[in-house]
Amino acid sequence: MNGPEILVQVAPELGLFVPQAWRSGAAAPLVTDGVSTLGHAVESLGVPLTEVGELVVDGAAVPTGHVPAAGEHVEVHPVTRPQAVPGAPLRFLLDVHLGTLARRLRLLGVDTAYESTDIGDPALAARSAAERRVLLSRDRGLLRRRELWAGGYVYSDKPDNQLRDVLGRFAPALTPWTRCTACNGPLAEARKEDVADRVEGGTRATYDVFAQCTDCARVYWRGAHHDRLEAMVGAAMEEFGPAPAPDRP
Template sequence: MNGPEILIDFAPGLALFVPSERRGGPTAAVTDGSSSLGHVVESLGVPLTEVGALVVDGREVPAAHVPAAGQRVEVRSVPRPQRVRREEAPDEPLRFLLDVHLGTLARRLRLLGVDAAYESLDIGDPALAARSAAERRVLLSRDRGLLRRRELWAGAYIYSDRPDDQLRDVLDRFAPPLRPWTRCTACNGALRAARKEDVADRLEGGTRGTYDVFAECGACSRVYWRGAHHDRLQAIVHQALAGTQADSPLPPG
């Protein structure tokens, strides 16, 4: 770029994305005089999914604003909780789409009853962005390039590579309503109560003799019961529910 110079100040929460010399206060940036402010911000390393507001000389502007020489730009972080609504269903909870690297996070969101689609195969960035747009899902990813794709409906960067921290971050950022034990952790389908005699042919002998309460996925027919991993899963649920409002039915079994 070789045009008007602006002063740009990134919020501390965006430090991960910007070079060290641009942290801690306003710094000069040269633009080309025609690119939008959104393009300038992304060219400096910050995906717009992580930007809450763009403020120019004290006035909030859209990402399409073309900055002029001498303008002072404040790039703010996304406010929490972040409010994202689908126009065709404004009162329905957000739906998410996770890329191939976030399988554990997807299963934990489903455990909590959050609608979390997940691509277990690497279908490529264009296909992921297209699905986000077609299904109006918030794409969760650690791929900054993917989050800069124009066709994306909405997205969010996952800051940690630790599933516990990832889950806390998503719940803090979007505050989705939680309904634990209502979704299949394998396919994201809805669970329903199942009679033991109706699922007996899908159970091992030890399970049939030990457990009496079951749930079944209406989409993939997977059967659930309170098994050996229940305590670990219950700990995840309890931690997520701490300090949140949740509609929490009893777990299977």
């Protein structure tokens, strides 16, 4: 680039994406080509537009299509949390590296598609657009694909932090124990006699309450890991679930 020079100030929350000169939160010069959009300039610094909220030029908000002129002062703000996503219902698509997060979102009843094999960035982006799903990934290049419907960068590599990040950012409706953690299908109550041939004898003798996925037929019951899962669900509901109804007088 050898065109107009602008000053770009990147919010500290986005510092992990940009070169050292912009990580302090102070404005630093950036030479543009004079014809590309501000969105292109921001992406050239390494920030996926999925992570950008308001762009402010000389004190006024502008769209990503704004073409910057010499001397302009640009502020790059992060997305506002909770982030509004157009359309309904809110649904997610996770890439191959986020399997644990996918299972935890499904445990909370959040519609979460997940690719257990690497189908490639173009196919993931196309599925996001076709099914109107928010694509979650730690792959910055994937989140820069133009065909994406919507996306979000997952900032942590730790599943506990990933879950809190996604729930805090997108505020999906939580309906625990309603989705299959294996395939994302809806769960329905199942009679013990109807699933007897799908569970071991010890399980049949010990448990009486079952649920079954209406898509893949997987059977669920309150087994050895239920207390741990219950604690996880309880913590998520306490922090991100709906506010309790006020007591009636």
